[in-house]
Amino acid sequence: MGKDSFCNKNDTKCLSTSCQNDSTCKDFSKDGSCHCSGTAINLDKDCDHEKDPCFSSPCPGNATCVSAPGERRVLCRCLPGYSGTTCDTAIAPCGTNSCQHGGFCHQDPVRPVCICPAGYAGRFCELDHDECASSPCHNGAVCRDGINGYSCFCVPGYQGRHCDLEVDECVSEPCKNEATCLNEIGRYTCICPHDYSGKCDSTRIPDDVISILFNVTEAEVTYYVPSNCL
Template identity: 30%
Template sequence: MLTSIVFLLLSLFYVSEAPRAPTWDSCNCYWETWKAWSQCSASCGGGYRHRSRRVWKYDTPECEGFEVCATNDMGNDYDYSCNTICYHGSYSGQSCRCHTGWYGKCCNNQVTCGHPGSISHGYIQGSSFIYNSQVTYHCNTHYRLTGDSSTRRCQINGVWSGYKPRCAFFNSCASSPCRNRGTCINEPDSYRCVCPRNFLGNNCEYDNQPPEVRGCSEDIDIKSSEDITFFNWTAPSFYDPAGKPITVTTNYPTNNFNFSWGDFKVQYVALKPSNGLRKECVFNLKIRPNPCKTLQRPNNGARVCNGWKTDYGKFCLVFCGPRYSLDITSSHRQWYVCGAKGSWIPRESMSHCTGLFVTDKRKDARFRFTNCSAPDQVEKIQETYLTMLQTSPYGFFCTKFQNLCRKENVIISC
């Protein structure tokens, strides 16, 4: 009696092909034809499929189980390279490698950055927004691009390079905002004025120009033998470079005056009413008597004179050293005076102290010193001199300059 044949469908596990089982023949095993391949797991980019086959054998106890014929893997066959289509790339290592600018399992998705965005007062040149495409921004008339660049490129990450620029208004100078001959320079959404000299402000509207002066005199030194001197000077002239009106005031209504000896300031002030700025011209007049020549110092004695206001006058006396005196024709009370004419009266040399001590002149002891540099002797000489000056016809020189008529201002020349 024939043993029934059992049909077995093998398990779906796949391993490498193995030999038939030793009982293949004794169990009368044989394969059925392979079934058709299954549908591929992917339509592109690489997938897998499989097929199977059945085995027949005796239906006996000793032939029970699939393993009496073969190992489990021999009933299934797998294909891992079906539909290896890569639309914009190449298949390698069970997957697609996409060309630059494409992505996805099948390399069928193109990198795109989308619309880069429109700009006010301008437009975009370029209609392709895919990878490596470039767009260029342009502005309308009277506008100018501001930003890093006028072009942007679609990058591999799907983002446009850089930043979207802006069209700024660039014609603000058309309204001529700069005043006083200022130069206008257009800037984004604004303008800048380059102002001429002495004008300030955003629009050069502030006049910072003071009046100018010509012919301002230097200080003047005048020597005169007269106590009243008429002097005429050239008045300065003032003007404004911007042509604005100015007013001029002065402390002397005319450019001449009768001056006494002394120091005088002549001042002119120009005022520009439109901005309140001023310009001064100031010079000093120094009017003095004629300078005195050097008065010869006495032999064996000292020349003692005033040390203050010497440019107005000099008043000197003779003092003698120890055991010296003036001859009987001379007197310690004789003043040597130099005034406005610059000459000494009575003469330019003082009487000398002789070696003959005149007994009759002992009353002149206060005009005699023992040591010209000794402090006590110096003080004695100075005090004697001041007493003589204050009680002399020239005492006015102490009265007029009381703060200077002091013993420390008496000059002793030995």
């Protein structure tokens, strides 16, 4: 039996070779080079440089590839007129009737933008802003929402845009004959001088006169006679 039958040539250079970044050494190769993993690039044969994720050009021509150091993921930065994760979706320019309720379409470098008129919101100005949501009407008034505005319907006794002003029922001087008018919510009261009643425009006949005229007792006396009848 020859001497070479039990002896194998030790040509394994990988025993002293350090392949980095999860790479594999090519055993029995002449130069002991490394087989680089998917995350490394073969420089100086030891795969000690990490491969740039943008090296394979994952983003299309209408985007710029951006990678963060130490990370394998990439970000495609879209050029104007494109959108999507890989910037493969072309953005449609302003079309007819794209903005609702009279909104104006502005062609932004990234995407079209609707400039909404007052009272409307949303991407396409499709949302009517509820001006009554902030409860602008007071004192039990009813708020009715409108386009870019609202209306307050006041209960009796109040006035003003927000129904926050009390109505002065005495301003028209409803009480006569120098009577005192007391303003109240939604009404007024007349404090009449002697011998007047109602709005102080009716004269009350004294009880003794009624007794003489009608020969009746005070318990049978009824009420008032308008002054123009005396």
